Amino acid sequence: MELHVNRANVEALLATPQQLLAEVTAQVFGDALRYCPVDTGQMIASMRMEVRPGVGFVSVGTDHWMYTEYGARPHKIRPRGNYPLRFFWRRIGQIVTPWEVDHPGTPTVAYMRRALYKDRNAFSFGLAPVNAPGFEYPGEKFSGND
Numbered sequence: 001m002e003l004h005v006n007r008a009n010v011e012a013l014l015a016t017p018q019q020l021l022a023e024v025t026a027q028v029f030g031d032a033l034r035y036c037p038v039d040t041g042q043m044i045a046s047m048r049m050e051v052r053p054g055v056g057f058v059s060v061g062t063d064h065w066m067y068t069e070y071g072a073r074p075h076k077i078r079p080r081g082n083y084p085l086r087f088f089w090r091r092i093g094q095i096v097t098p099w100e101v102d103h104p105g106t107p108t109v110a111y112m113r114r115a116l117y118k119d120r121n122a123f124s125f126g127l128a129p130v131n132a133p134g135f136e137y138p139g140e141k142f143s144g145n146d
Contacts, residue, residue: 018053024120025049025056031115032058037068060112071108077101 029049036044046061077100079085084097 018051021054021056022051025051025058027120028056028115028118029058031118032060032112035109035111035114037109037111043068058112058115065112067106068109069112070110072103072106074105075103077103 026049029047033044033047036047038044043060043062043065048057048059048061050057050059077085079099084099085101086095086097088094089096
């Protein structure tokens with residue numbers, strides 16, 4: 001078997017992994033934005049994406065992201081000082097000031113894991129697996145079933 005290398009394409013081939021990493025990171029970021037539940041919009045507004053050589057990051061900058069991602073058990077909420085809680089209760093349409101609230105818990109949403117573990121097809125990046133039908137080396141042709 002004979003393999004010919006076009007030196008003009010070597011630089012492009014070396015850049016391909018970083019470009020692929022940037023594309024995958026951007027897709028994960030976009031999916032995380034789409035899957036994230038919206039109440040106040042604070043979590044979506046705090047999401048960031050960064051790509052460095054060899055690594056891509058997607059992050060959420062709030063202190064409550066983990067309760068949305070992983071859920072929370074039912075629990076009591078109490079004030080931190082010598083004053084009652086104060087909030088608008090939508091169900092009754094007015095401001096309430098209790099000393100304690102029984103929170104029912106939060107269901108797991110897993111928006112980030114769903115985005116991260118989504119099956120991504122190599123063809124969506126313009127890449128073909130080596131055993132794809134019609135993939136050929138000089139002098140040999142692979143049918144995809146070999």
